[in-house]
Amino acid sequence: MTVKTLTVARDLLATNKQAAEAIRAELRRRGILGVNLLSSPGSGKTALLEALADLFRGRHRMAVIEGDVETERDAERIRRKGVPAWQITTGGACHLEARMIGKVIGEVPADIDFLFIENVGNLVCPASYDLGEDLRFVLLSAPEGDDKPAKYPAAFLSADAVILTKADLAPHLPFDPERARAEALAIKPGLEIFTVSALRGEGVDGVAGFLVASLDRLRSGRA
Amino acid sequence: MHELSLVASAFEVLEEKAREHGARRVTRVVLSVGVMSGVVPDLLVSAFDSYKKGTIAEEARLEIAAVPVKVRCPDCGGGAVREEADFSCAACGSRRVEIVAGRELVIEKIDLEA
Known part of the structure; x- marks a missing residue:
């Protein structure tokens, strides 16, 4: 019986990375800015998208891919805003993978400006999976606590922007937005940090401005 | 998970x-698993052991080599091996460091029996 040792040097996420690169190339070719939203469950990803849909109405077009373990609920909420939405139910899986997005991408209208991908609520696993996005947002809501960035560094490290949500609740909670901001910046200096209350519509314009500026950069880079 | x-x-x-x-x-x-890769080595071993039943790797042993976080500092050129969640340069304290290791999930080698 002969045993031989074989050098493999194969990245376990290589298949996902390839699928993600294909999606990124396709979105850039169409001039669409892809945005991946990560957060714990219930921190306001869908509410932020609803607020953006209201703000962008008549000015910019968007579409949403929703990831959840079960139910079509989030996609239904987005459709009620007149925005096309696709629901991916993972049936238990804790994150979205690029090939799941790849199956839907062909149905996304070519004439939109923004494609938002709302990941499964989870601050751990989704951080490892590139979905072919150009921007990654990590949301942190006031009730979760201001100490989360240091507890979940991989997610914050992978972010382009951090959005502190449910700002309307912060005065009632032991949540210090400055501490949350400082912890996030200690992990990744230069992060864009926004504070929003989707319920009151406050701060959403700042996020929208950042998205539009990023879209302009993407399209000018393409020309 | x-x-x-x-x-x-x-x-x-x-x-x-x-x-x-x-x-x-x-x-x-043999797997290299970065400490910032987001996976837990013990859970990886359990998952491997339940998945391998009835496969060509039924008798295989999974060895995990943990890879510490390594940063490169563009400000002073220093390289430092860091504990998780401390991403500053050990030499000059800069926080603009680039992470060069610690996020990998790589099958390095395997033993095959003919």
């Missing part, structure tokens, strides 16, 4: 390599 998805990807590679080399069994798998 996406260790099982990663183990499933690993088995695609194991089966492909065994086929290429005409091997009958895989007896050892």
